[in-house]
Amino acid sequence: MAPPRNADAPLAGRLAFYNAVPSVVWSGLSWGPLTVFCYQHMARPWLYGLLGVSVLAYVVPRAWFRYWQLSKSPAVYRRLGVPWVNRLAQHGAAVNALIRRRYPQYRRVRGRPSVAALVGSSYHMERFHVAALLVFLWAGAYAAARGYWGWTGLLTVLNIGYNLYPIWLQQYLRLRLAASAGKPLG
Template identity: 30%
Template sequence: MNQAINFFWTTLCFGPVIICWCFADSLAPCYWFLAVGFLCLFIPMRWLQLSDKPAFYTGLGIKLFRKFVQNGDYVNRAIRKSNPAHRVIKGRQGPASYMKTLAMYHAYHFGCLVFFTLTAIHAFIQGQYLFAMLIIPANTLYNIYPIFLQQYNRARVAKVTGRQTI
């Protein structure tokens, strides 16, 4: 079920980006933008954490967004119907392992955020206004809110375990 959710959001949000590059005169900027996005994978999550307070992210509507994503409320509820013992964080090593997973998701979405943003700017400069206007909400749904969700989860785990996030 989690992979179906992943596939849906990835297809929906990468669609405008891929189609935009299909209509581009040159793919050279795409390669440069991918390289910059790749380099951003190595920026530590703690440098980008906006707040160590879960309430900050709640104010951004993250609880609504959390319902519709991988390992989100609806998916976990459905999995627990057939497996009541299912937990995202398991055992004593669970929080540390989960924090590593959050860092991986965060890095991926931050790299994509940079790539999508550069692509939208490029589309706008090239006069491809429709693509630019489609990529901006796709970037918000696929990258900005997932980054906020990872930061929210990191702040929640840190609060429960007593570890500092920033």
């Protein structure tokens, strides 16, 4: 028998839906043009090769993420506008404000177990965006090598917005969690 649900807490399905909307929107806006470029202009062996190389980002040990962290200071991320990205991301300020409108008591982080889960999730999201960054990077390089300068520019801009900033966002969130806990998180 399942424990009774707190009436002041949103259903898991509702949370998943609210958080899926920004993910689907940003993914469609970014992967859509990439898919069109790859389908229309990229030789299939190159496409399969770049996808294979990009998936290797998933085997990078978690400890290595410290070495490519942009900064140990949240101020650097704030100067780059990373908190602004958090407003429009899944589990971001806009989604949380929408959830809190109906469930004022809702908090994503409630104690040590939820902090540990959030840190683990941030590494998963960073891995995904590193793999995607490589896909966009290799596709942009392919476009440049073929002289498709418009595609090169578009894929570069999409890569920065869809992958680089979300990578920095995960690093920034871990720094904020570490500061609130008073110790480094790993």
